[in-house]
Amino acid sequence: MIQAILFVLLIIGGTALLSWPLGRYMAWAMDPGAGQGKPNVFTSMFQSIGGPATRQTQNWKRYVLSLLGFNAVMFVVCFAILALQQHLPLNPDGRQALEGSLIFNTTSSFVANTNLQHYSGEVAMSYLSQLAALMWLQFVSAAVGLAALAALARGLAGRTLGNVFVDVQRATFLVLLPLALVVAILLLFTGVPMTFQGSAVATTLEGVQQTIARGPVAAFVAIKQLGTNGGGFFGPNSTHPLENPTFWSNVLQTVSIIIIPMGCVWMFGRILGRMKHAAVLFAVMLILMGARITGAIGFEAAPTHAFASLPITQDVGNLEGKELRFGAAAGPVWAVVTTSTSNGSVNAMHDSLNPLTGLMPMIGMWLNEDFGGVGVGMINMFLYIVVGVFIAGMMIGRTPEYLGWRIEAKEVKFAMMGLLSHGFFILVGTAIFAVTPWGAATLNNIGPHGFSEILYEFSSAAANNGSGFEGLGDNTVAWNIATGTVMLLARFIPIILPLAIVGSLSTKRRATESSGTLSVEDGTFAGMLTVTVVIVGALTFFPAATLGPIAEHVMFMK
Amino acid sequence: METLLSSLRITVATMVLCVGGYTGVVWAIGRAVAPDLAEGSLITAPDGTIVGSRQVAQAFTQPQYFWSRPSAVDYNAAGAGGSNKSPTSRDLTDRAKETVAAYGATPENPLPAELAAASGAGLDPHITERAALYQAERIARARQLPVDRINQLIDRSAFSPGGVLTPDRLVNVLEMNLALDNAAAP
Structure with a gap:
């Protein structure tokens, strides 16, 4: 137990400390000259790369339309590469054509920063598809999230939103690329391969042929983790010993999952000039995540129930689907961290987690804001803030305000639409697939756990997470179309609506904050926000949870 | 039209640096410093x-x-x-x-x-x-x-x-x- 506590402190505490200087750097990179609008050397460079459209400041509509335009280009490029991979170079193992609905699903998934994978990397993808289509999107889709957050923060600070083409380049070249380079090089030394040679064929000691898939893995894994993408080079993701070879590669990858989402909170605070407010938000997020980590480690300490009646030792936790080299706490900690952010990579098979442990990642995806995806996690939290401030304002009988902006019916409607769409996609999708062969015929487990597989898949798609209860046979036309569509809608609705809110706020006069204003920098606000998140976010899904993981726990674990 | 043009220009720039440059640098370092690990141990x-x-x-x-x-x-x-x-x-x-x-x-x-x-x-x-x-x-x-x-x-x-x-x-x-x-x- 003491090792588990030390492990959590090392990973979460260490990353929280590192996120402070990173947030400072990100604010400098994303918002140079903070407010003076003076272009620095990078800004002029990015303007000359991007062309004339980068020189204008954009209002919220222009910003959103340009963002969508760039995403459309991302979609077309990725789709084309995947569709033509059998004719393109860098395909030493001769990967064949992919099926149409799988191409749609995979492209949507990587454009939406989700990385839900209905294919297995080492079976289906050429090295060119992995690098130029998928890894490229892992960079730019994360950059789009960061750009949107920077624009939101500038808008709330009462400034113009900036230019999305410049912001995307800042995020890609100044934040993601340098960090990925450092992480990729460190991963090399832990034993993650980086080669363009095809599979190696070995003759084992017992004389059997074993084909060992490999490839340019180190470069891919670094940005997979840093950009809250989560799509593995290999099918079983970071459980694969060539994707995550040692205890320390696992520590490095876990840190890489949360460091940028944590830094985003500080960046948000710096652009706003409200670091105390950022600290309160950071604390709320940390508490919500910490609670689930504690729960997951506790629940996963129970031994594998299926072995209870057999002559098998019962003194270690559930080891089905886990790797020994990471240590006992690593699986549950990663499971929570990867779903708290919208990463979705795994270092243990979530389908084989104990029932209540499996509930912890689901709750993470339902809330989707502590710390959330790169950029978009903080944006989701903004939706909860709007609703929370509104409820608090009603309770104390004052016009709700946030940072001096009056929150009125229009803004609350937009925020609620964003939050309710999340529940709508998950619950309606699950309901439809649970009662039709689309879902029921694809299950790997029976009973409540089968229901959990469907619930998890839609939660993952709607949260742009990408992890799964991977036993589900999800490479079907129905699953590909349904989750592909949900991923795209769930990606862009929570980016468009907050920017629309800022657009609406910017037409109002900003009030000066007085002693009567609800403070956003104290414990009361933290409590109010936590309660809002738990009630709006979690209770929506409680009935579904009782049908899945909770029912399974009650039936088997006694 | 300008949006499309800028999107394409950024696509090219990010492809060159993030796919070509980045992958190349990591590959070269692996080959030079840890060839055994880079090939899959x-x-x-x-x-x-x-x-x-x-x-x-x-x-x-x-x-x-x-x-x-x-x-x-x-x-x-x-x-x-x-x-x-x-x-x-x-x-x-x-x-x-x-x-x-x-x-x-x-x-x-x-x-x-x-x-x-x-x-x-x-x-x-x-x-x-x-x-x-x-x-x-x-x-x-x-x-x-x-x-x-x-x-x-x-x-x-x-x-x-x-x-x-x-x-x-x-x-x-x-x-x-x-x-x-x-x-x-x-």
């Missing part, structure tokens, strides 16, 4: 044939070898995966019964749980020290060696993957089996 026999990867489990079924953890994909390193069965699943009980029978485990001498549970990718190259010791007697009998020799080998090979953070020591199955074969060779 392969082990080659003296005659040049590849025996396996240090990091990838392979199937062992003969009694004179340490056996790896169960694999849901039968140690397929070109299509890895886990069982994805719920820990409450009857299928897991049935699978574990076979493992228990293979090891001849009894209630007096229960099988370490890590030898019954399949790993996430089905390629976990390690077993715990106690899981290795559990197999020592079978190996000693098959190789007609004193069991102490096997136990010494285990003790020499065992390591803590995370120092103080991981109390359970592990051994690498393929490396141990190579050591066994090398010791047996004249």
Whole structure:
């Protein structure tokens, strides 16, 4: 137990400390000259790369339309590469054509920063598809999230939103690329391969042929983790010993999952000039995540129930689907961290987690804001803030305000639409697939756990997470179309609506904050926000949870 | 139109730097500094044939070898995966019964749980020290060696993957089996 506590402190505490200087750097990179609008050397460079459209400041509509335009280009490029991979170079193992609905699903998934994978990397993808289509999107889709957050923060600070083409380049070249380079090089030394040679064929000691898939893995894994993408080079993701070879590669990858989402909170605070407010938000997020980590480690300490009646030792936790080299706490900690952010990579098979442990990642995806995806996690939290401030304002009988902006019916409607769409996609999708062969015929487990597989898949798609209860046979036309569509809608609705809110706020006069204003920098606000998140976010899904993981726990674990 | 043009220009720029430049730099560093790791930690026999990867489990079924953890994909390193069965699943009980029978485990001498549970990718190259010791007697009998020799080998090979953070020591199955074969060779 003491090792588990030390492990959590090392990973979460260490990353929280590192996120402070990173947030400072990100604010400098994303918002140079903070407010003076003076272009620095990078800004002029990015303007000359991007062309004339980068020189204008954009209002919220222009910003959103340009963002969508760039995403459309991302979609077309990725789709084309995947569709033509059998004719393109860098395909030493001769990967064949992919099926149409799988191409749609995979492209949507990587454009939406989700990385839900209905294919297995080492079976289906050429090295060119992995690098130029998928890894490229892992960079730019994360950059789009960061750009949107920077624009939101500038808008709330009462400034113009900036230019999305410049912001995307800042995020890609100044934040993601340098960090990925450092992480990729460190991963090399832990034993993650980086080669363009095809599979190696070995003759084992017992004389059997074993084909060992490999490839340019180190470069891919670094940005997979840093950009809250989560799509593995290999099918079983970071459980694969060539994707995550040692205890320390696992520590490095876990840190890489949360460091940028944590830094985003500080960046948000710096652009706003409200670091105390950022600290309160950071604390709320940390508490919500910490609670689930504690729960997951506790629940996963129970031994594998299926072995209870057999002559098998019962003194270690559930080891089905886990790797020994990471240590006992690593699986549950990663499971929570990867779903708290919208990463979705795994270092243990979530389908084989104990029932209540499996509930912890689901709750993470339902809330989707502590710390959330790169950029978009903080944006989701903004939706909860709007609703929370509104409820608090009603309770104390004052016009709700946030940072001096009056929150009125229009803004609350937009925020609620964003939050309710999340529940709508998950619950309606699950309901439809649970009662039709689309879902029921694809299950790997029976009973409540089968229901959990469907619930998890839609939660993952709607949260742009990408992890799964991977036993589900999800490479079907129905699953590909349904989750592909949900991923795209769930990606862009929570980016468009907050920017629309800022657009609406910017037409109002900003009030000066007085002693009567609800403070956003104290414990009361933290409590109010936590309660809002738990009630709006979690209770929506409680009935579904009782049908899945909770029912399974009650039936088997006694 | 301007939006499309800018999008395309940024696409080209990010492709060149993030796909071409970044991948190239990481590849070059791997090749220069850690070529063995970058190629997948392969082990080659003296005659040049590849025996396996240090990091990838392979199937062992003969009694004179340490056996790896169960694999849901039968140690397929070109299509890895886990069982994805719920820990409450009857299928897991049935699978574990076979493992228990293979090891001849009894209630007096229960099988370490890590030898019954399949790993996430089905390629976990390690077993715990106690899981290795559990197999020592079978190996000693098959190789007609004193069991102490096997136990010494285990003790020499065992390591803590995370120092103080991981109390359970592990051994690498393929490396141990190579050591066994090398010791047996004249």
